[in-house]
Amino acid sequence: MTTPVGDSPEVTAPTERDPVLACGVYVDGMRIPGEWSPTRAAAEVRSRGEGFVWIGLFAPDAEQIRDVTEEFGLHELAVEDAVHAHQRPKLEQYPDNLFAVFKTVRYVEHDSPTTANEIVESGEIMVFLGRDYVITVRHGNHSSLGHLRKDLEQEPERLTAGPAVVLHAIADRVVDGYLEVVEAFEADIDLVENAVFALRSDIGVEQMYLVKRELMELRRAVMPLISPLRKLSEGHCGALVPDTLRSYFRNVNDHLTTVAERVVSFDELITTLVDATLAKVSLQQNNDMRKISSWVAIIAVPTMIVGVYGMNFDYMPELKWKYGYPMILSITLAACLMLYRLFKRNRWL
Structure with missing residues (x-):
């Protein structure tokens, strides 16, 4: 070589x-x-x-x-x-x-x-x-x-x-x-x-x-x-x-x-x-879970009310009342807004 x-x-x-x-x-x-x-x-x-x-x-x-x-x-x-x-x-x-x-x-x-x-x-x-x-x-x-x-x-x-x-x-x-x-x-x-x-x-x-x-x-x-x-x-x-x-x-x-x-x-x-x-990453996941849990709690209110009034019973509270429908909607909206403000104040949203 x-x-x-x-x-x-x-x-x-x-x-x-x-x-x-x-x-x-x-x-x-x-x-x-x-x-x-x-x-x-x-x-x-x-x-x-x-x-x-x-x-x-x-x-x-x-x-x-x-x-x-x-x-x-x-x-x-x-x-x-x-x-x-x-x-x-x-x-x-x-x-x-x-x-x-x-x-x-x-x-x-x-x-x-x-x-x-x-x-x-x-x-x-x-x-x-x-x-x-x-x-x-x-x-x-x-x-x-x-x-x-x-x-x-x-x-x-x-x-x-x-x-x-x-x-x-x-x-x-x-x-x-x-x-x-x-x-x-x-x-x-x-x-x-x-x-x-x-x-x-x-x-x-x-x-x-x-x-x-x-x-x-x-x-x-x-x-x-x-x-x-x-x-x-x-x-x-x-x-x-x-x-x-x-x-x-x-x-x-x-x-x-x-x-x-x-x-x-x-x-x-x-x-x-x-x-x-x-x-x-863990903190971000916790924050995401808080947001998800908050929205689930807010959505649970109208879901529960609609579920109750969706049952086929003859005797339901305020069922025959003229203003029953808008009253239920108002109560549902107020409850959702109250939960939203609560979660927002606690920095969950």
Whole structure:
């Protein structure tokens, strides 16, 4: 498998035959020009005894990743996770490498959070980190690393620290994405809050649960990443992550903590808004039942009188009286008006 790399960044979509988006060899922070396959790149680094390989893959299947697995000795369980995706953020340490999973998120533009079908779109980036290689596996069209690769190549002094720099750059880029989504999500929640407490609001419980569902997707990306970043910042990963990078990972972890706190507060606020929406619905239903009951009581008066005088008896009160009919109508109307005023005064109508 060969992929032309040149000076261009990693492309956003692979060919159908080859999942390798980019493969580069970096020595002293500089990318060596040329076309590299994973096998040739690994041989080049090992023959030099310095530098590292950065391979970018997009949604490979088990057959497509087999050569990379055998060449770099990747653990079969980690490879299985990388192929099938849908993993929670985590960090696993093996004898010769690390396996990290990051969930990426993207804010989906929409007219209103109360009418949108999707607010947050997620993807995944898996990273295999070894002594002389870093392999990234992407799932999701919005999780491109092409610009990240290009930015790092413009700062060769950073890449001299080794492949762990790429792991830090990916973690930093992912968490920055969380911050952007949180900012946009906060504006949506403000709109939802205003709609819930507006005098005339048509927002329903279904829309509220949609917002909460999207927030839970964001939370599933953010919260599990706290522990892996803490391990990276505290130096629990051995020589694969130099001590010089620990402060950088701590900075990323601080940003993630900020995001996590805001996500938790959003979750609590949405739960409160859901409860408020349910209370409003219940109150509206009670008001509707009051109105229905009031009109039923008003209608019951003429129904009862008409029912009594509709019986076929010869001796009925005022049946033969000249003014009996208008009197009964007057009494019926007066009773209905009295009940109407009573219910109106008590705010049932």
